[in-house]
Amino acid sequence: MTDREIVPWRVLSQKPALDASPWVRCWVETVELPTGKVYDDFYTIELPDYAIVFALTDSGDVVAERNYRHGARDVCLVLPAGIIDKGEEPLAAAKRELREETGYEASEWQPLGSYVVDGNRGCGRMYAFLARGARQAQAQELDEMEQIEVQLLPVRELSDMLFRGEIRTLATAAATGMALNVLSREAKLETPA
């Protein structure tokens, strides 16, 4: 099989199935597969894009949060994250969410990529960032739905939690894995040959 043979599906039509704008929109699509076969009930889901940040202080702590996550139906240890406003750049959203949710700012920002949340259905995109030089700059600015307790945790503790499967949400697990990959590669570069 050559690379050329894997081709996108064709969307023949798209009808709204649920409109709960701006939070959720679902569509039912008629799609044609490369085999020629047509399916008339493929559901896709639009959710807002969001930014998430793995922010490190100069002493090597990660700026994390304890926060109730209704998707998990439980209080979870998560990284600062939030919806990207209309017209807002993902980096600006990451900086804003870090500041609003934790009161922290950071001096150095590195993008860790953007990711479609569900490979089948869509469900929005996650934009991940690694920030360094994080320091508390102000008080939290929480909206009325938010109740967030800031926790500073050593990087090693985040690695331990990821290793033990103690992180509960995919976004925080993914951004933590990406950031640890960056830090691990840097540590290897620093190791004398």
Next chain:
Amino acid sequence: MTDREIVPWRVLSQKPALDASPWVRCWVETVELPTGKVYDDFYTIELPDYAIVFALTDSGDVVAERNYRHGARDVCLVLPAGIIDKGEEPLAAAKRELREETGYEASEWQPLGSYVVDGNRGCGRMYAFLARGARQAQAQELDEMEQIEVQLLPVRELSDMLFRGEIRTLATAAATGMALNVLSREAKLETPA
């Protein structure tokens, strides 16, 4: 703020908003926050749980796939993954999907945790696994919607792709980050003091 003050929301009622079983179900919930404030339009989304596997051969290659992902609207490099059947254990689903999608089996399996896909809305759970001793045991068994090209890639190449933001789907990025974290911790243990 003490730990005790962060408490779950109460779900006062739940009404169906979209029923496209068994693929997608959406609900609109009336929730009461710890502040006493009530919201009558919080949407949650049910999607099937799925398993994903980062499978390593004895020569240190990862069993990956090129595969069209409609959620990303593009051909992507992804790890073997698929929906967990009703009544099926996540590990059994991971083994089955690896075998069906790639023809590979593996001798050693390690769970990497389970994760709610969307911290706000739900969107199902991802169960991740690290498998070792992967070897080709049979031909692929693809269903009529699947077109999958197996690619063996060195672990380092997956780390490079994650570092450069070239992985496109959150599930594959997350499982790769988790597996690299495990392997990086093992490499450190092997490093002479």
